[in-house]
Amino acid sequence: MPLSCKIHAARDLRFEQQADAELGPHQVEVQLGAAGICGSDLHYYFHGRAGAFQIREPLTPGHEASGAVLRTGSAVKGLSPGTKVAINPSQACGSCGYCRKGRENLCTQMRFLGSASIFPHVQGMFRDRFVVNERQLTAVGTDITFGELAFAEPLAVALHSVNRCGPLLGKTVLVTGAGTIGCLIVMAARVAGAARIIACDVAEHPLQAASASGADMLVRSDASGNPGLSDSADICLEAAGNVKALAACIDACRRGGRIVQVGTLPADGVHFPANAVMARELEYVGAFRFGIEFDWAVDYLVSRRIDARPLLTAQLPLKDAAAAFDLAADKSRSTKVQLVGEAAMA
């Protein structure tokens, strides 16, 4: 009997049996391959909330998954049972002002799998089976594993962050925070032509991951959080979600440079050297989720121009989700931890 993992409140994770789903004409039922555990999933599990999004009803998290087609709706073409698929958790409306401007990630009617951002929540993919719209699926060949393919979503985030940087050719890039997103940003910045990439973190395990991801220089912040990188980078990507890391980025960024905020910061604000933004004409810009970059991510993973495998620490069965969350939360031991379904284990 297929199971669904649901968070009812902080550290209250339960499994439910899934009923059979009815399929609309353009819907597809997918069997879970692998699903990565992301920082927001950890926040839901450990704190019952992620940033401004509070769990108000039981939520199945999970928005970075791969799988195999089980059944297809009557109007679905080109997808047969067993096909390996990447799953885009993002569903923009296509008609609001932001969608019309080509910024679907800012869609006011966004439905994003596994998120408590709207109510009723949009249920996610930490379950054996789930139903999505055919437009969310990209069929791939069999050479790529479910585990690699489940990196498509975080890689899309990284590619979108890099897109927010402007051109990187010839540039020196600083990435603060060398978790999964930070490391994928290192890979994406390399692919996008950065001349030199500096990775910075407070711990050793993430820095080793950044090195495996292609960073040219590793910097470990001391307790003060100041890595001593003044005026060393043209572009900074803040992927730690940490105010000291942000301060390090502002300090490191050359006149006229850009700092892209990728990580989540405290919702009630931080202390920020805004005058430096004016006097050095910096650009501090946000990167939120992704748009078309999901398709690119699948492409780069399938061609292995970007190889995410060094970032996969462990895969655990769906039923061991609690243990997986604990491992994923321990940054001294893990980069990416994934839950896997029966399809992947077959």
Place this chain on the structure above:
Amino acid sequence: MPLSCKIHAARDLRFEQQADAELGPHQVEVQLGAAGICGSDLHYYFHGRAGAFQIREPLTPGHEASGAVLRTGSAVKGLSPGTKVAINPSQACGSCGYCRKGRENLCTQMRFLGSASIFPHVQGMFRDRFVVNERQLTAVGTDITFGELAFAEPLAVALHSVNRCGPLLGKTVLVTGAGTIGCLIVMAARVAGAARIIACDVAEHPLQAASASGADMLVRSDASGNPGLSDSADICLEAAGNVKALAACIDACRRGGRIVQVGTLPADGVHFPANAVMARELEYVGAFRFGIEFDWAVDYLVSRRIDARPLLTAQLPLKDAAAAFDLAADKSRSTKVQLVGEAAMA
């Protein structure tokens, strides 16, 4: 005997007699027409420092001036005595990395008239006569007054701020702070095609100036500093140099929008909702001085497509500089106060 106004320390302003200057082949001696008092001049006079720039030797302030040619160096062509000129206080090196990128305002070798940013300080234009390089001068006709022409520098700042906004066609723009720069930004944003301009200030006199400058909507902030403008603007220009005004801009700015910091904020940082920058994918960027926009400013003033005259509160003789500083500091009564030389009074 020509006089020079010098600030020796906070509220210590003295006049000195000027010796005759020798001219290099490409130099020009100019007689003061009019010179506007800017916020940084006020900071030098009242506090002995402007932001990070501390007075370390007597400084003649003044960087927004017009005048008439007195004498020209041996190699100067096309400028005869009596010619009315706009004076660009900015002298970039033309060869550093920032100049080569087309960002001369960020030049590492910048010499900016009337500024304590480097030592020895670069002396400014609050004096009867001064020597500049011919490249700093733009000759104009006689239809424009010295008073209007002295707006070229602050208008260049405003035009540069607007350039930092990206395209304004069809956009709703919020300007916080309706002093001289804020009002010139309103005018520049109008010229640049903004569909709707909202001006916001804490006081009545500046709001009336903004209205005279063409703002479509005036908003007076209450004591809390929150003007209640959530999600109302595509682009915000923060020209108040005030943390509450900045918060109002972040609150007002729509997803994917841009906030341009023009005003000077406390050098030691401010409380800032950086997570909103990420989650709404905002762009918080600085605008610092100007480049080619100085030439544009002269052009728009001469053609009166931008008419700065409503912003000129008063003109006082150079010798009354102390009284002029006091008036300029009183925002309930004044927008722009200028010092004028004999040329302008003739």
Place this chain on the structure above:
Amino acid sequence: MPLSCKIHAARDLRFEQQADAELGPHQVEVQLGAAGICGSDLHYYFHGRAGAFQIREPLTPGHEASGAVLRTGSAVKGLSPGTKVAINPSQACGSCGYCRKGRENLCTQMRFLGSASIFPHVQGMFRDRFVVNERQLTAVGTDITFGELAFAEPLAVALHSVNRCGPLLGKTVLVTGAGTIGCLIVMAARVAGAARIIACDVAEHPLQAASASGADMLVRSDASGNPGLSDSADICLEAAGNVKALAACIDACRRGGRIVQVGTLPADGVHFPANAVMARELEYVGAFRFGIEFDWAVDYLVSRRIDARPLLTAQLPLKDAAAAFDLAADKSRSTKVQLVGEAAMA
């Protein structure tokens, strides 16, 4: 009995009685206010084709119209009978790759009213009544006339052309071809901050219209087509659809400048100094229809920041369409000619 104007072949224009239409839940029946005759309408009428689009079944042309709501579908909210409306003839799909990039004007599934670009053709608005989707309508107040409001579509084209120019602040702009689109481009370029606008045409009537539209300088090309404007413009907009005008633009455009092609050129190619594009690093780019600029156009017309009235040469009743086409084709006498329905004449 409501009539519909149909072109069956070159110079074969017939009127048909319109049957009652059934309304879908989100549809609206509109009574014609005014509808401008555009160059492509003239091509359909005089030649049976417009560029690459051949009439393959009887076509009601007309894509620049205003009107009044007659009836609304069951799900339509906020539109009551009698409401004056602008009508956007453009219907993009919202989901193809171009729509997702924010370029709905390039939509591969575009349905554009009054165009033979797809088959069956999408019927246009040269008729007493027509049914559109509620999303195509923008309600306006009563201060603006039907005639002005029918300029929304060509003004959207002009605004889109100007958007394709990049920033115009401080720039000198050349517009070749001073028909309706050329004149609206002059107006739009002015609103967008152009410092100086040169209009060029081969005939006197259009140049006078350009002057009324705000051009700073008028240039009449001689028979050779060379207006002698070498190196005089930063940005050129070619709105004549003429190879000599294009050559004049390339000649006039300064190094690094941009030429925007707005007018339709011969489908089989033209002689073009492509090497100058390389050696002077020019940018020759197309502008095709419009996207969000339609909404802006309505806004600028309603506020009269752009006043199109000087461009309206004549309004004729729908039944006199043939005479109206003849007048519209005579550029020595007319700029914009409109067909009007009973609503406008009431």
Place this chain on the structure above:
Amino acid sequence: MPLSCKIHAARDLRFEQQADAELGPHQVEVQLGAAGICGSDLHYYFHGRAGAFQIREPLTPGHEASGAVLRTGSAVKGLSPGTKVAINPSQACGSCGYCRKGRENLCTQMRFLGSASIFPHVQGMFRDRFVVNERQLTAVGTDITFGELAFAEPLAVALHSVNRCGPLLGKTVLVTGAGTIGCLIVMAARVAGAARIIACDVAEHPLQAASASGADMLVRSDASGNPGLSDSADICLEAAGNVKALAACIDACRRGGRIVQVGTLPADGVHFPANAVMARELEYVGAFRFGIEFDWAVDYLVSRRIDARPLLTAQLPLKDAAAAFDLAADKSRSTKVQLVGEAAMA
């Protein structure tokens, strides 16, 4: 006795003995390492002109060279005899309007080594020794060979072409013409993140070079010049300088895409489907020489992130220049041919 190679007229190449040069304080005398023969050098040698530039006095060609420092002027710091250097042939003025905009390659006062673009001509580097300004030199280590280092200039051209493309991440790129520049563009586009690169040429040898450069797909044009690539590329770079190749690019380019003209086309114009530029909203833009990309090129070559070695067909001594020109002109056998001095042969 050091020799200089001079072209007096078409196919009239002579050697002259070089007199001792006097050095200004900021000048450096360099001994030739290697100097690549470029298409414009071939045009000077075989036709006495390159595009619009006619030889009007004996010209030493050569603008892509590396060397070793021989002597330094009195004010030169940080360069000692024997230091291996890359030599930037481009000398912009730093103060004209184009330089101020950050577009030094368009400088109106440009002095470019080995070019007949101005008179007296600026003599180039096909000689044993030459004097340049210290700012033109970049010192490098000994790991890189003179031959590789002499690719800095053509690689700068390629990187500049790629910069003119806009972002390449996720894009499919077509490169027409697989000579040295085309192949370096393939390498540069790969580094800049292109998802897929198609190379197209009429001959087999260049296509093999493109393959060695990393192209994903090779297309050989048939006699008609039409490679059948309609709607297959987001970005095209035309490096063949051929009108059929240009037509293929326009045909291949998707709506809204960009075609960058790198190769030289006939000065008197070509037949061009300009209407497609309008109707598909294409962007046809030029790429001319380079700016800051020279520094990047040295960096990418030294780090071997770009490895130009597969493109070096042969090196011949300076005295065999005529034979080297013949070999360089035979595209069925050669990609890049270089002349080498004694320093490189030591």
